[in-house]
Amino acid sequence: MISRRQFIKLTSSAAGIFVSGCQTKPFKTTTAHIVIIGGGFGGATVAKTIKKLDPSIRVTLIEPKSHYTTCPGSNWVLAGLKSLKSLTVSYQQLSKQYNIKLIKDKVTFIDPYKRSITLSTADKINYDRLIVSPGIDFRWDTIEGHNESSTHLIPHAWKAGIQTQILNKQLQNMKNGGKVIICAPPNPFRCPPGPYERASMMAHYLKRHKPKSKIIILDAKTQFSKQSLFMEGWKKHYGFGGSNSLIEWHSITDNPVVKIDVKNKRVETDFGDTFNADVLNFIPTQKAAHIAQSSGLCDESGWSPVNHKTSESTIHSNIHVIGDASIQGPIPKSAFAANAEAKVCALAVVSLVNDIELLDPVWINTCYSLITADQGISVAMVYKLNQQGKITKVKGAGGITPNSKEEILSLEANYAKQWLTNIISDSFK
Numbered sequence: 148m149i150s151r152r153q154f155i156k157l158t159s160s161a162a163g164i165f166v167s168g169c170q171t172k173p174f175k176t177t178t179a180h181i182v183i184i185g186g187g188f189g190g191a192t193v194a195k196t197i198k199k200l201d202p203s204i205r206v207t208l209i210e211p212k213s214h215y216t217t218c219p220g221s222n223w224v225l226a227g228l229k230s231l232k233s234l235t236v237s238y239q240q241l242s243k244q245y246n247i248k249l250i251k252d253k254v255t256f257i258d259p260y261k262r263s264i265t266l267s268t269a270d271k272i273n274y275d276r277l278i279v280s281p282g283i284d285f286r287w288d289t290i291e292g293h294n295e296s297s298t299h300l301i302p303h304a305w306k307a308g309i310q311t312q313i314l315n316k317q318l319q320n321m322k323n324g325g326k327v328i329i330c331a332p333p334n335p336f337r338c339p340p341g342p343y344e345r346a347s348m349m350a351h352y353l354k355r356h357k358p359k360s361k362i363i364i365l366d367a368k369t370q371f372s373k374q375s376l377f378m379e380g381w382k383k384h385y386g387f388g389g390s391n392s393l394i395e396w397h398s399i400t401d402n403p404v405v406k407i408d409v410k411n412k413r414v415e416t417d418f419g420d421t422f423n424a425d426v427l428n429f430i431p432t433q434k435a436a437h438i439a440q441s442s443g444l445c446d447e448s449g450w451s452p453v454n455h456k457t458s459e460s461t462i463h464s465n466i467h468v469i470g471d472a473s474i475q476g477p478i479p480k481s482a483f484a485a486n487a488e489a490k491v492c493a494l495a496v497v498s499l500v501n502d503i504e505l506l507d508p509v510w511i512n513t514c515y516s517l518i519t520a521d522q523g524i525s526v527a528m529v530y531k532l533n534q535q536g537k538i539t540k541v542k543g544a545g546g547i548t549p550n551s552k553e554e555i556l557s558l559e560a561n562y563a564k565q566w567l568t569n570i571i572s573d574s575f576k
C-alpha cells in the first residue's frame with residue numbers, strides 16, 4: 148500500500164510529469180491488472196512508472212523480442228560512433244527490479260468488450276486497463292514495385308537492428324564516388340529530424356573514407372525539422388550548396404516518388420524522372436503499428452486518437468494508446484515524447500484505478516541530432532493542456548540551438564550523448 152505522501156513525492160520526482168492540483172483521497176491497495184502491449188520507450192516506461200507509483204498494481208508487459216535496440220543512436224552507427232550492441236538492452240532488469248510480469252510474445256487480437264487480449268499462442272489474458280504502445284508500421288501500398296520483402300535490398304532502417312546493419316554494410320561496401328539516395332517520408336512520421344541526422348552521419352563517414360561520393364535527399368516535404376541548423380552545419384562540414392557538396396537536398400512534393408526498381412536501386416517520380424543509387428534508403432510513409440489498426444484503435448489518419456489528459460482511446464474505453472502510434476497534438480513522434488507520454492499515462496492510470504482525482508499534465512520533448520562526431524544541435528518544447536483538452540505549446544518555452552558557435556555545438560553534442568545514456572536508463576532500467 149502506498150500513502151498519499153509517497154505518491155506525491157514519486158510523481159513530482161518523475162521527470163517529464165508536472166502536476167498541479169491536490170490529491171483528495173489516500174491510495175487503497177488495488178487488485179487491478181494493467182496489461183501493456185509493446186516494450187519500446189513508451190511501453191517499458193509506463194510499466195516501470197506504474198510500479199513505482201503503486202507497487203500493488205499487477206503489471207504485465209508483452210513484447211515479442213527478448214532485447215530492444217534503440218533507434219536513437221542508430222544513425223550514429225553509420226558514422227562508426229556507436230555499435231548496435233551498445234544500443235541494445237534486455238528486459239530482465241526491468242522485470243526483476245520492478246516486479247513486472249514479462250511475456251515474450253506478440254498480441255494478435257484485442258477484445259475491448261471482454262477486456263481481453265489474445266497472444267500468438269492463442270492464450271488469452273484479461274485486463275482492467277490496457278496500454279498500447281506498439282510503435283509504427285509502414286504503408287507498403289503507396290509505391291509501385293516496393294514492399295516489405297524488398298527491405299533486405301532497400302533498407303528503411305527506421306526500426307533499429309537488422310535493418311540498420313544492412314544499411315551500414317551497404318554504405319561500407321559502396322565505392323568511392325558512389326551515390327546514396329535517402330527518400331525522406333511525408334509528415335507525420337517517427338523522429339522528424341531523423342533523415343537529416345542520418346545524412347549528416349553518412350556524410351561524416353564518407354568524407355573520411357569515400358570523399359568523392361554524394362548523398363541526395365529526395366524529400367516528400369517542403370521543409371524539415373531544424374532545417375536552418377542542419378543546412379548551416381552541412382555547409383560548414385560537407386560543402387553544402389557548392390558544386391562539390393557531399394549532401395544535396397531536393398523537395399519533391401509536386402513530383403513524388405511513385406515507383407522503385409528494387410533490383411537496380413532506381414526510383415522514379417510522378418513526372419517520370421529517374422534517380423539511380425548505389426545505396427537506396429527509402430523511408431516509407433508511416434502509420435500506427437498493425438495491432439492498433441486491426442483492433443480498430445485508429446481513425447482515418449492511420450493513427451490512434453486519445454483523450455490527452457489520460458491517453459485513453461477516444462474509440463475504445465479502458466484502452467490507452469501512447470508513443471508513436473498515438474495522436475498527441477503538436478508533440479512529435481520521438482523516444483523522449485514516448486517516455487513523457489508514458490509517465491503522464493501511468494499517473495492517469497494509477498489515479499483511475501485508485502479512484503482519485505486526475506491531474507493536468509505537462510509534457511517535454513527535446514530532439515538532439517549530431518552533425519559531426521562532436522557537433523550537435525537540438526530542438527526543445529514544453530506542452531500543456533488547454534481548456535478545450537487540446538495540447539498546446541507553452542509560449543516562451545523551448546526553441547532550437549541559439550547559435551552556431553563551436554563551443555555551443557560541442558556542448559550540444561555532449562548533451563546528445565548523455566541524453567541517450569539517460570533515456571535508456573530511465574526507460575529500461
Ligand SMILES: Cc1cc2nc3c(=O)[nH]c(=O)nc-3n(C[C@H](O)[C@H](O)[C@H](O)COP(=O)(O)OP(=O)(O)OC[C@H]3O[C@@H](n4cnc5c(N)ncnc54)[C@H](O)[C@@H]3O)c2cc1C
Binds near residue numbers: 184189280304
Ligand atoms: C533513425 C532514428 C533515430 C531516432 N532518434 C531519436 C532521437 O535521437 N531522439 C528521440 O527522442 N527519438 C528518436 N527516434 C524516435 C524513437 O525511436 C521513437 O519515437 C520511439 O521508439 C517510440 O517509442 P514507442 O514505444 O512508441 O515505439 P517502439 O520504441 O517502436 O516500441 C514498440 C514496441 O512494440 C512492440 N510491438 C509491436 N507490435 C506488438 C504486438 N502486436 N504485440 C506485442 N508487442 C508489439 C515492438 O516489438 C516494439 O518493441 C529515432 C527514430 C529513428 C528511426
